[in-house]
Amino acid sequence: MFKKIILSVAVFALSALAADVTGKWTADVPGRQGNAQPTTFNLKADGSKLSGTVTNRRGDSEIKDGKIDGDNISFVQVMNFNRNEMKMTYKGVVSGDTIKFSRMREGGDGQAQEFTAKRSN
16 A cells, blocks of 8 residues: 555655646748748647647648657657658757757758747637
């Protein structure tokens, strides 16, 4: 019984340390030829799991494999262009009302794109 209580307290303490990412975040995400694209991230935290959507001019994409580890978050955005699937992997560090993101196309040889999202009300 005592072990169960200690385990419950430890799980609660760890979840309390997780970043508060639930809500709407906006950013100008680098695009082709350096053109920034307004993007909205609607995120929902559930313990160490992260869910939500990424919305840009092409519409909404549900995020996959979302994870929260302290102030670090990660997820995958799957997009389809002309029947071709493309995956973007996002990694971010939450600090108050900002998330410093980097994203990389799966299988891409290029450099990760970096940008900052801000909490939106």
